[in-house]
Amino acid sequence: MIILFANQKGGVGKSTLAVLFANYLSLVQNKEVVIFDMDNQRSIYNKVQAAQVLENKPLYEVEAAEMEQFSTINEIVREKEGLITILDVAGNIENDSLIPIFKGIDLIICPFAYDEFSVGATIDFSEVVRTLNEKANIVFVPNRIKTNVKYETLESVNKVLLNFGAVTRPLPERIDFQRITTFETPPSIIQAVSPVFDLIFNEFIHKYTGSWKEKV
Template identity: 90%
Template sequence: MIILFANQKGGVGKSTLAVLFANYLSLVQNKEVVIFDMDNQRSIYNKVQASKVLENNPLYEVEAAEMEQFSTIKEIVKEKEGLITILDVAGNIENDTLIPIFQGVDLIICPFSYDEFSVGATIDFSEVVKQLNDQAKIVFIPNRIKTTVKYETLESVNNVFSNFGAITKPLPERIDFQRISTFETPPVSFK
C-alpha cells in the first residue's frame, strides 16, 4: 500500500502527521513501514539522521528520494507484500513530476487548516488529484486547530471536502514537528 501525505498548502503538518502515522503503524499495528521523504526540505530524513547521532534506533526506514523515483518505489512495494509505504512530498500541484505519484497511490492523507488560504489550496489540490486518480481515497485531517477559536465556516468547509473524501476529527495545535521523533511517540493530552 502506498500512502501519500500531501496538500498544495505548505505548513499544514504533512511531515509531522506522516511521522506520527508511521510511528502508529510500526509501534501499535506492528506493520513494516518505510517513509520516502520526497519533500525538498527533507525534514523527516534530516530528523532521522539527527537521531542516529544520539544512537536512537528508528522504528522504520526513512529514505530521501526524488519524485522521479516513484516508479522504482512502486516496484519495491509490489515485491514486498505487506509493506506500507508513506510518501511525504512538497505539494505544488503545478509540478508535473507529481502526476505519476498522484496517479499511483492508494490513499492520500491531506492535512489542512480552517483558514481561507489553506481551505482554498486544499480544494484546488483535491480537484486536481481526483481528476488524476479517482480511485484513491482521500482523508482530510483538520490540523493545528485552536481550541479557543470558533470556526464559523467549519461545517460548510467539511461539506465541500466530503465531496472528495472523508474528514477526521480535528487535531489541536499542540502537536508539532520539533516534539516528535521516528523512534517513539511522546504522549499528548487532548484537553
Template identity: 45%
Template sequence: MIIIIGNQKGGAGKSTLALVLANYLTSEMNCPVTVIDMDYQQSISQKFEKAKILENAEPYEVVPASLESYPYLRELLGKNNRAVVLIDLPGKLDDDGLIPVFNSADLVVCPFSYDEFTFQSTVLFTVVMRRINPEIKMVFIPNRIKANARYEIMQEVDEQLSKFGKVTPVLPDRIDFQRVSTFYTPVNLHPVINPVLEQIYTDHIYGKHEITG
C-alpha cells in the same frame, strides 16, 4: 499499500503527520513501514539521520527521494506486499513527475486548517488528485487548529470537504507536536491523535496492506 500525505499549502503539518502515522503503524499495529521523503526541506530524512545516532534499531526506513526517482523506487517497494509506504509530498502541483505518484496511491491523507487560503489550496489539491486518480480515497485531517477557531467556518469547510472524502476529528495546535521524531511520539499526544489514526487504520489500512502494494 501506498499512502500520500499531501497538500499544496505549505505549513499544513504534512511531515509531522507522516511521522505520527508511521510511528503509530509500527509501534501500535506492527505494520512494516517505509517513509519516502519527497518534501523539499527533507525534514523527515534529517530527523531520521539524527535519531540513528542516538537510538538503537530504526523502527522503519526513511528514504529521501525526488519525483524523478519515484518510478524506480515504486518498482522496488512493490515487491513487499505487506509494507505500508508513506509519501511526504512536496508542496506543489506544477510538476508532471507527480502523475505517477498520484496514480500509484491507494489513499491520500490531507492535513488542512480552517483559513480561507488553506481551504482553497486544499480543494485545488483535491480536484487535481481526483482528476489524475479518480478512484483514490481521501481523508482530511483538521490540523494545528487553535481553540478560538470559529465553529461556523469549521462546519462549512467540513461540509465542502466531505464531498471528496472523510473529515476526521480535529488535531489541536500543541507544542508537543514539535517533539515528534522517527522514533517517538510524545505520550501526552496519544489521547489526541490515536482516535484519528485508529479511524484511518480501520477504514483504509486494516487487512489491506497484506494484499496491495
C-alpha cells in the same frame, strides 16, 4: 500499500503527521513501514539523521528520494506484501513529477487548516488529485486547531471536502507536536492522535493489509 501525505499548502503538518502515522503503524499496528521523504526540505530525513547521532534506533527506514524515482519505488514496494509505504511530498500541483505519484498511490492523507488560504489550496489540490486518480481514498485531517477559536467556516468547508473524501476529527495545536521523533511517540500525543489514526487505519488500511495477514 502506498500512502501519500500531501497538500499544496505548506506548514499544515504533512511531515509531522507522516512521522506520527508511521510511528503508529509500526508501534500500535505492528506493520512494516518505510518512509520516502520526497520533499526538497527533507525535514523527515534530516530528523532521522539527527536522531542517529544520539544513537536512537528508528522504528522504520526513512529514505530521501526524488519524486522522479516514484515508478522505480512503486515497483519495488509492490513486491513486498504487507509493507506500508509512506510518501511525504511538497504537493505543488504545478509540478508534473507529481502526476505519476497521484495516479499510483492508494490513499492520500491531506492535513489542512480552516483558514481561507489553506482551504482554497486544499480544494484545488483535491480537484487535481481526483481528476488524475478516481479510486484513491482521500482523508482530510484538520490540524493545528486552537481550542479557543470558533471556526465559522468549519461546517461549510467540511461539506465541500466530503465531495472528495472523508474528514476526520480535528487535531489540536499543541507544542508537543513540535518535538516529535521517528523512534517514539510520547503518551500525550498518542492520546491526541489515536482516535484519528484508528479511524484511518480501520476504514482505509486494514482491508488492504488484512488480506495479506489472512494468507499467512
